[in-house]
Amino acid sequence: MVSAPEPSLARLRRVAGAVPDPELPVLTIADLGILRDVRIVGGTAEIDITPTYSGCPAMAEIAAGIIRAVEAAGFGRPRVNTVLSPAWTTDFMTAAARRALREYGIAPPPEAAARRPRFAALPLPCPRCGSAETEELAPFGATACKALWRCRACREPFEHFKCH
Template sequence: MSATAKFRENVEGLRRIAWDVAAKVVDPEVPVLTIEDLGVLRDVRIADDGVVEVDITPTYTGCPAMGVFTMDIETELAKAGFGEVRINTVLSPAWTTDWLSEEAREKLRDYGIAPPAGKASRRALFGDDEVTCPRCGSKNTEKVSEFGSTACKALWRCCDCAEPFDYFKCI
């Protein structure tokens, strides 16, 4: 194997390690989800100068978690022995709930938050026809407020078990 090939292999190995470290950073608003679960983690590279570059996409413009994500990614990579880290906020393409992994949807349900009911589309802007209660599984639910505990969630109530719950909006 040539020296160049060995160098590339080493860089790719470091990139995978850096990805795995960054991928474990949790969402401060929904601590059962990682930035990888959310689809917020877009790319990790090792630049020619050895800097770890991490691309993240906000779930929506002005998301307050982005500052926490940045700080936590830098902290976790430093703990793992990486030196300088550069965090890039990537706005295009815009994040969509379609980027949530199936595991993320299951984690949301288990945590008591109803995952997005459908695919992101223009129709999603007009509300969801059917949101399933994450507690009892009933489809007999009603929207209480367009805004829940955070701007990306709405407050719903189950008409069968009478429990309120957050619904992660489809965007």
């Protein structure tokens, strides 16, 4: 009988990290930056995740998605832990996540170096046409982490993933 090789942490990280965010399916939890740590303790896979904000309703679905993916990859039933500190910020998002949001029609948060205070006037480029002639319509969109904007040039509404 040939025994299976010891599961690798890199493979476990890839499997868990590939789970899509249920509210933004163009993003994986790795690209979003909420996948914090993976390890194997006593033969059990443990995965740490951090919510984008306290009370995020997507966390239960994300944990269930991780469990399904990890079990399907042959790691057995994992333990998924919610880690609140340090708190998640949009700084944890990868460049690939920002690009995917833009391609999906959502204006991504600016890079940390480009940030201004929340209520400062900032040109927010339209993810559809690129114009900086945009205006905020509502501070909240379909989810609490997004705001609703409109482009004055192409007249299209779009969401903006807010800085946290």
